[in-house]
Amino acid sequence: MADLDALAERVRGAIPLTRHLAFRFTGFDGATLTLQAPLAPNHNDKGTFFAGSQVALLTLAGWACTTLIAESLMADTGHPHTPVDVVAVEGSQNYRLPLDDDLTLTATVTEDSRRRFRERLTRRGKATLTVDARATNPAGATVCEYQGLYLARLNG
Template sequence: MSDLDALADRVRAAIPLTTHLDFRFTAFDGERLTLTAPLAPNHNDKGTFFAGSQAALLTLAGWACTTLMADSVAANAAVGEGEASVDVVAVESSLQFRAPLHGDIEIRAWADDGESGRFHQRLKRRGKASLAILARATDAQGVVVSEYQGLYLARNNTDNA
């Protein structure tokens, strides 16, 4: 099982609503996360992708991107010290819907310019850090259907024992 599949399973176990979204994390390169989900379980009464599903998936993509970036910092810091974990929470967000979506969704989430280096340093040094995430949802032709900005807080969790 890949790290992305394990994270998706963790999300589905912790947040039952997400099982109905039928999402998949499809790629993460250390900086950018891609998430996909089909229209079928996420449609509204007009046959387009439900705005609530888009909001949930964009928020989830931001959380997952932050979590994966934070986990890499924690893993590097914990070498030889046992397993480390990081808690991530959404603090603030804004979302704009640009166009109706008549098919499956693809979401790409990434840290705002210059944020990832600062995030890594603060998380290593202080054990907590915030990260501004941008996410864009597109249709199969690459047309932007919604844009999201979120602020996430990551904190080392040393009380997992």
């Protein structure tokens, strides 16, 4: 199981903006990452969750999901200390509803995408991965949908 607190600290250390989002990773099962963030530090002038914070968190969740999958793959192949560099290549989001409460986010990768990603990363040392994410309110209604493409490269 991935150390999600350590990953969050790694993110906060590398990307100062993320310190202000007050997010926390709450789960990862090998295909789906969950993240939560409070409204208080992320609200806009209307008292709802700022769209900029949402897209930052969605992008971050996609990056983290890709990173965890790539690092897990390296551990599974006997190379747990091989550094993996992940970058966002593209992303798009659709805002569905205003959010006047805390945010829960799930970032997911299909089994077929993970399989192709693993094959390419181990064969070529780099691979892209598509991550789908959904932000919800406490009642479970979708407030934002996101799809991002990430590139992972092995650095060892």
